[in-house]
Amino acid sequence: MATFNQSRTNIIRLILITVFLIIVAQLFNLQVLSGKYRKDAFRNAVFPKVKYPDRGIIFDRKGKAILNNVIMYDLVVTPNEVKTVDTTELCSLLGIDLTEFNKRLHDARIRNGGYRPSLFAPLLSEVVHVRLDENIWKYPGFTLVERPVRVYPYNAGAHILGYIGEADSAIIKRSGGFYRTGDYVGRAGLENSYESVLMGQRGVEYLLKDNHNRLVGSYENGSDDTAAIAGRNLRTYLDIELQMLAEKLLRGKVGAVVALDPKTGGVLAMASSPNFNPNDLAGAARQKNYSRLVLDVASPMLNRGIKGLYPPGSTYKPMGALIALEEGLITPASSYDCHGTYYGCNRPQNCTEKQPGHAASLRLAIAWSCNSFFSDVIKKTIDNPAYNNPRQGLTAWKTYMTAFGMGHRTGIDLPSEDGGNIPDTTQYDKAYRGLWNSCTMTGGGLGIGQDKMLATPLQIANSACIIANKGYYYTPHLVAGIDGENETDTLLKKYRIKHEVLTHISPEVYNVVTAGMQDVVEHGTAKNARIAGINMCAKTGTAQNKIMLDGNSFELYNHSTFVCFAPREDPRIAIAVVVENAGSGASFAAPIASLLVEKYLRDSLSTERLKKVEEIAATNKMPDYLGRVQYKADSTRGFQWFKLTKDSSYIRNYLKPGKPYTPPVLRRKR
Structure with a gap:
C-alpha cells in the first residue's frame, strides 16, 4: 500500500513538474523567442513617424530653381489605435461629415490593416494644420506627417515639368510593393521620366508615446531612426525666361512652340496652349483642380509640343x-514656270504666289514657297527613274523622311510622345485599293507637306536642327545633367550620342537650301520675321485645315506654322511654331519665332519689340470650343464629333476668333 501511494505521489509530482516546465517554456517562448507581444508593446509605446524626403529640385540652364519644395502636412491614422475620439470636433476641423469620417477609417483599415499608419487627410491647409497640431493629443490614432510639396516659382513649364500624385493601387502593384499607400510619385513630365532620381529615400523616426497617446520624445535616443535621403537635382537646358515668353505669346491661342539647341539637342523651351498654372496641381486643391482640367474640352493638359499632330505644310x-x-x-x-497653278497632273494644284519668276530657281521657290514647284518635285521623287515604279519611289522617299526624324518618336525624355505619320505604300493601298500613282500624292498635297503627312512641333524643330547641322542631330532632351552623376549612370548616355544622318548629302547641297531659307526672311514670305544683324534661316507654312461632314469636305481656318534656325553661320537655336486656325505662317507663327530668337540670342528685347509681344499676347485666336468640330489635323484628335447638321453654314463661322457662337446640338461618336 505504501508503495502504491509512493508511486501515485511520484506520478502527481511528475505531472506537476511537466505542467510547470510547459508553463515556463511557454513564458520563455512568449517573452524571449516570440516577438508578437513585444511587437504589440512596441506599437503601443512607440510611433514610427515616416519622414518623406525632399524631392530633387529642377534648375534651368542659368541655375534658377524652376521647381522647388515647400513643407505641408498629411493627417495619418492607425485604425486600431483610434479610441474615444471626439469625431464631431475632428470632422468639423477637417470639413467632413461623420459618414465620410467612417468611410475613410474603413478604407484605411482595408488598405493597410488596423496596425499600420494610413493616409487619412492629405496636404492640410495651414489653418487646419495649426489647429490640429495644438490638439493632436486629443485624437489617439491620428498624427501629423510632414510632406514636401512641389512649388513652381515662375508659374511656367507645366507640361514639361509635370506633377506628382498619390500612388494608386496599380502603381503600387507594378512597383512590387516598393511604393506604399500615401506615397507620391511623378505622374507626368520630368517628374515621371526621372522619378527614380528625384524621389529620394524615405526615412523613419521612432517616437515614444505616453498613456494619453502624446508624443513625448525619441525612442532609444534615435538609435533606430533612419534618415530620409533627398532626391537628386536635375540641371536642364531650359531657359525659364524664354519659356515664359513663349507661353505669353501663345496666350489666347491653340498651338505649340518648341525651341532646341542644335549643337546638343537640348530643349530651350517647350510651350503648349491652352496652358495651366502648374501650382494648381500642387497643394490641398490638387484633386479638385485636376478634375476641372481633365474635363476642360480645350485640353489644357495636352502637351501639343510632343502630342499635337499637324500637317507640316510648307x-x-x-x-x-x-x-x-x-x-x-x-x-x-531648276525652275518652274508658275502662274498660280500646277498642271502636271489631272487635278490642278493652286499656288499662292502668282508674280512672274517667283520659281525661276530652287532658291526663289523656297523663298516664295511655290506650291507648283514643290508639287512637281514630289512627282519627280515618286517617279524617280532610278527605281522601277512609284511604289519603290515612295519607299525611298519615306526612308529619307525617317532619317529626318519624321514619322517616329524622337525619344525625348518626356512620357507619351507621339510619333506622327509619314505615309507608306500600305496606307495608300488601303486608301485607294492599290490604285494610285505619283499624281495621287501630288493631288493630295504631299509635296507641300499635307495629304497623309503629320508631324509634331518637336519633330519639325528637330528636322531644322538636322538642316542647320548639315546632317546630324542629338536626340532632343531637357536634362543636361544630374547632381551626383557618375560614369555608371545610364539615364543620359543616349542623349550624348551624335546621330549622323544624311551625311552623304554634300555641304554644298545644304548651302543651296539654307540660302533659300535665309531669303525667306530677307525678302520672301516671312520678311516680318527679319531681325537686324542676325542671319536667320526659316520657312513659313500655311497648313490647310479641313473636315469631312456628311461626305463633304469643308475648309476651315489654316494653321499658321513656321520653322527656323539662327544664326546661319553658327546655329544656336532652332524653333518650330504652330498656331492653329491663325492663317498664314507669316501672320502669327513667324513673328512669335522671331521674338523668341532675338530674346535668346540677345537676352533682351527692345521697347518696340516688347510692344509687339504685348500685341500678339493680347490677340485672341481661340476657337469656340463649346461648338468644337474635330478634324484630322487638329492636335486634340481624341474627340470626334459627327453629324452636326446638314446645313454647314455654321462651319464657316465656327473658328472665327473671339466670336461667340452657339452651336447646334452635338452628338458624340461612340
Whole structure:
C-alpha cells in the first residue's frame, strides 16, 4: 500500500513538474523567442513617424530653381489605435461629415490593416494644420506627417515639368510593393521620366508615446531612426525666361512652340496652349483642380509640343528639296514656270504666289514657297527613274523622311510622345485599293507637306536642327545633367550620342537650301520675321485645315506654322511654331519665332519689340470650343464629333476668333 501511494505521489509530482516546465517554456517562448507581444508593446509605446524626403529640385540652364519644395502636412491614422475620439470636433476641423469620417477609417483599415499608419487627410491647409497640431493629443490614432510639396516659382513649364500624385493601387502593384499607400510619385513630365532620381529615400523616426497617446520624445535616443535621403537635382537646358515668353505669346491661342539647341539637342523651351498654372496641381486643391482640367474640352493638359499632330505644310519643303537634290532630280538652277497653278497632273494644284519668276530657281521657290514647284518635285521623287515604279519611289522617299526624324518618336525624355505619320505604300493601298500613282500624292498635297503627312512641333524643330547641322542631330532632351552623376549612370548616355544622318548629302547641297531659307526672311514670305544683324534661316507654312461632314469636305481656318534656325553661320537655336486656325505662317507663327530668337540670342528685347509681344499676347485666336468640330489635323484628335447638321453654314463661322457662337446640338461618336 505504501508503495502504491509512493508511486501515485511520484506520478502527481511528475505531472506537476511537466505542467510547470510547459508553463515556463511557454513564458520563455512568449517573452524571449516570440516577438508578437513585444511587437504589440512596441506599437503601443512607440510611433514610427515616416519622414518623406525632399524631392530633387529642377534648375534651368542659368541655375534658377524652376521647381522647388515647400513643407505641408498629411493627417495619418492607425485604425486600431483610434479610441474615444471626439469625431464631431475632428470632422468639423477637417470639413467632413461623420459618414465620410467612417468611410475613410474603413478604407484605411482595408488598405493597410488596423496596425499600420494610413493616409487619412492629405496636404492640410495651414489653418487646419495649426489647429490640429495644438490638439493632436486629443485624437489617439491620428498624427501629423510632414510632406514636401512641389512649388513652381515662375508659374511656367507645366507640361514639361509635370506633377506628382498619390500612388494608386496599380502603381503600387507594378512597383512590387516598393511604393506604399500615401506615397507620391511623378505622374507626368520630368517628374515621371526621372522619378527614380528625384524621389529620394524615405526615412523613419521612432517616437515614444505616453498613456494619453502624446508624443513625448525619441525612442532609444534615435538609435533606430533612419534618415530620409533627398532626391537628386536635375540641371536642364531650359531657359525659364524664354519659356515664359513663349507661353505669353501663345496666350489666347491653340498651338505649340518648341525651341532646341542644335549643337546638343537640348530643349530651350517647350510651350503648349491652352496652358495651366502648374501650382494648381500642387497643394490641398490638387484633386479638385485636376478634375476641372481633365474635363476642360480645350485640353489644357495636352502637351501639343510632343502630342499635337499637324500637317507640316510648307515647312516640309526644305526637306523635299534636299531629297530631290541628292537624288539628282533637280539642280539649284531648276525652275518652274508658275502662274498660280500646277498642271502636271489631272487635278490642278493652286499656288499662292502668282508674280512672274517667283520659281525661276530652287532658291526663289523656297523663298516664295511655290506650291507648283514643290508639287512637281514630289512627282519627280515618286517617279524617280532610278527605281522601277512609284511604289519603290515612295519607299525611298519615306526612308529619307525617317532619317529626318519624321514619322517616329524622337525619344525625348518626356512620357507619351507621339510619333506622327509619314505615309507608306500600305496606307495608300488601303486608301485607294492599290490604285494610285505619283499624281495621287501630288493631288493630295504631299509635296507641300499635307495629304497623309503629320508631324509634331518637336519633330519639325528637330528636322531644322538636322538642316542647320548639315546632317546630324542629338536626340532632343531637357536634362543636361544630374547632381551626383557618375560614369555608371545610364539615364543620359543616349542623349550624348551624335546621330549622323544624311551625311552623304554634300555641304554644298545644304548651302543651296539654307540660302533659300535665309531669303525667306530677307525678302520672301516671312520678311516680318527679319531681325537686324542676325542671319536667320526659316520657312513659313500655311497648313490647310479641313473636315469631312456628311461626305463633304469643308475648309476651315489654316494653321499658321513656321520653322527656323539662327544664326546661319553658327546655329544656336532652332524653333518650330504652330498656331492653329491663325492663317498664314507669316501672320502669327513667324513673328512669335522671331521674338523668341532675338530674346535668346540677345537676352533682351527692345521697347518696340516688347510692344509687339504685348500685341500678339493680347490677340485672341481661340476657337469656340463649346461648338468644337474635330478634324484630322487638329492636335486634340481624341474627340470626334459627327453629324452636326446638314446645313454647314455654321462651319464657316465656327473658328472665327473671339466670336461667340452657339452651336447646334452635338452628338458624340461612340
